[in-house]
Amino acid sequence: MATIVSGGLTTTAVTAEQSIVSNTPSSSTSFKCATISGYLTTYSATEAALGVVFVDVAGTNCYEARMQNTDLASLAGVIVIPWGDGLLFSGSEAIAWQVTPASTTSMRWWGAFWGQG
Amino acid sequence: MLQRLSVTADGPEKQGAMYPSLDRTIGIDWPLGGGVESVYTVTSGKKLVAQALTFDVRPGRVGEAWVPVGAASIQNMGTVRVDIGASQLSEWRYQWFPTPAAPGADEMVVQQHNANQTPGIGEGVICPSGTQLQVRCTPASATPRVWKCTVGGMKSATAYIQSGRRVTGATTADQTILSVTPDADWTINSILIAVELQGQLLGTAAIRVGGQIGWESSYIGLEQTASNMWDDRGYGGYGQGAVTIPLWGITFYEGERIGLVARPFQDDDSVWQLVIAGAETDLAAGGGNTYSRARVVSA
Numbered sequence: 124m125a126t127i128v129s130g131g132l133t134t135t136a137v138t139a140e141q142s143i144v145s146n147t148p149s150s151s152t153s154f155k156c157a158t159i160s161g162y163l164t165t166y167s168a169t170e171a172a173l174g175v176v177f178v179d180v181a182g183t184n185c186y187e188a189r190m191q192n193t194d195l196a197s198l199a200g201v202i203v204i205p206w207g208d209g210l211l212f213s214g215s216e217a218i219a220w221q222v223t224p225a226s227t228t229s230m231r232w233w234g235a236f237w238g239q240g
Numbered sequence: 241m242l243q244r245l246s247v248t249a250d251g252p253e254k255q256g257a258m259y260p261s262l263d264r265t266i267g268i269d270w271p272l273g274g275g276v277e278s279v280y281t282v283t284s285g286k287k288l289v290a291q292a293l294t295f296d297v298r299p300g301r302v303g304e305a306w307v308p309v310g311a312a313s314i315q316n317m318g319t320v321r322v323d324i325g326a327s328q329l330s331e332w333r334y335q336w337f338p339t340p341a342a343p344g345a346d347e348m349v350v351q352q353h354n355a356n357q358t359p360g361i362g363e364g365v366i367c368p369s370g371t372q373l374q375v376r377c378t379p380a381s382a383t384p385r386v387w388k389c390t391v392g393g394m395k396s397a398t399a400y401i402q403s404g405r406r407v408t409g410a411t412t413a414d415q416t417i418l419s420v421t422p423d424a425d426w427t428i429n430s431i432l433i434a435v436e437l438q439g440q441l442l443g444t445a446a447i448r449v450g451g452q453i454g455w456e457s458s459y460i461g462l463e464q465t466a467s468n469m470w471d472d473r474g475y476g477g478y479g480q481g482a483v484t485i486p487l488w489g490i491t492f493y494e495g496e497r498i499g500l501v502a503r504p505f506q507d508d509d510s511v512w513q514l515v516i517a518g519a520e521t522d523l524a525a526g527g528g529n530t531y532s533r534a535r536v537v538s539a
Contacts, residue, residue: 125290125490127454155488162444162458201458205486233456239490 126152129235130220133164135227140177140184143234145219153209154238159202159220161190164229173200174224176232181216209239243516245278249443249504275503277448280516281495288492290518295500296482297442297460298511317435318379320387321414325371334377334435364393364427367420375404375418375431379411385435389417393428400426442510447485448499450492455485487518494523 130144148154161173171192178186190200212218220234282288321331367373375389387408392401404418417433420426447455492498500514 125450125492125496127449127452127490129452129454131453131456155490156486158455158485160456160458166459201483203483203485208488231456233453235454237454237485237487237490239488 124240126154126238126240127235128238129233131231131233132222133229133231134222134224135229137224137227139223140179140221141223143176143220143222143232144236145217146236147215147217148212148236148238149240150211150214151240152238153211153240154218154236155206155209156237157204157206157220157235158237159190159200159232159234161200161222161230161232163192164231167192167228171228172225173230174222174226176202176234177221177223178204179217179219179221180212181218184221241516241518241520243280243518245280245498245500245514245516247276247278247500247502247504247512249502249510249512275446275501277499277501278514279448279497279499281497282492283520284494285523286494286520287523288496288516288518288520290487290490290492290498290516292487292517293447293455293485293498294482294515294517295445295447295455295457295485296513297445298513316380317385318377318381318411320375320377320417320433322431323372323374323376324365324367329365334433361428361431364429367393367422367426367428369422369424369426372419372421373426373428374416375433376414376416377406377408378413378415379408382409382411385409387415387417388432388434390430390432391418391420391428392430392432393426395422395426396424443502443504443512445503445512446501447514448497448501450496453501455483457483 126148128144128146128148132141132143134141143159157178159176161176163173169192173190173192175187175189177184186204188200188202190202218236220232220236222232224230317334319331319333322329373391375391377387379385379387385408387406388403389405390401390403392399394400400422402418402420404416406415406417408415442460444459445457446453498514498516500512502512504510504512
């Protein structure tokens with residue numbers, strides 16, 4: 124059975140590590156992939172830092188990346204992290220996409236974990 | 241199997257095709273979660289063992305054009321003529337004015353560069369019943385552009401407004417934008433002509449899985465002269481010009497849906513696609529073990 128956990132956050136706060144999506148998967152859920160997108164709520168061609176995104180597992184950041192808004196010649200970030208044939212968690216750990224926005228400009232974030240079981 | 245979902249951002253001329261199609265120019269204000277959706281549903285009695293989802297946009301002819309603002313100048317767009325029956329009502333040349341840009345900018349970043357003209361025709365011109373009204377253009381260059389025309393007036397005491405659209409990169413003379421033959425006298429009060437050169441901002445998209453949004457794109461545009469919508473600075477996945485979400489055997493069961501939600505900002509003939517890679521097999525195959533165990537327990 125497909126288990127796809129996703130969630131969005133529209134924010135103007137610069138609070139650190141705001142949760143975009145969080146989930147405590149069962150010990151039998153195998154996550155194959157993680158995706159994250161970030162963009163300005165209102166389009167702007169001005170190049171700017173959007174913020175830093177994190178994959179948080181049980182309170183520990185295990186991945187982070189900065190996402191940028193760019194002009195029309197190259198676009199704001201889309202990150203796809205393939206996890207091969209799947210990652211299993213203990214059943215009591217929460218896994219989350221989090222973000223620390225770089226400014227108070229309204230931004231939209233959408234994160235997901237794609238899994239099975 | 242490879243299952244392709246697609247949405248074409250184009251005019252009504254392709255309605256009735258097998259894929260969803262837009263029939264108007266779309267604004268930038270699609271509501272969150274809105275858009276045109278093309279859906280795959282796992283066949284009854286089957287399951288889908290999915291391996292990957294790949295999303296991309298094939299830009300349309302118009303969207304391929306790129307406009308340098310620094311070099312912007314008055315452009316000769318071509319000529320437009322209006323005919324009623326055998327009588328030529330009007331003909332004029334269409335010019336584009338220079339486009340202001342932010343100081344120091346070297347690229348145009350507007351979504352559409354619009355120019356429109358409204359020839360005044362006073363209290364109206366009558367297009368007699370059964371007589372053809374034609375609005376035609378002769379582009380000055382082969383740059384793909386969208387020509388639009390709306391003609392408004394009164395017919396049988398009610399408003400009668402007709403619109404036409406032509407996407408063309410040809411300089412052939414007298415290409416039809418709008419052709420109407422009214423069934424009663426039509427008093428024409430206004431003619432609006434617009435020519436657009438589409439920018440690079442194509443829109444946004446999402447992938448809906450089982451009723452929820454699984455993936456949402458950032459803004460999708462074009463590299464300056466290439467057809468890649470994501471280049472090496474902006475996109476952290478793999479593939480060029482496409483986003484692939486690996487699924488490694490995630491299984492969907494009969495009736496479950498995977499949808500591509502496209503939110504094009506322009507009717508630029510771009511084709512929005514989602515390719516589902518996987519294998520659709522009988523539920524009884526493999527998964528049939530469930531039934532076998534059930535029989536054992538019952539015994």
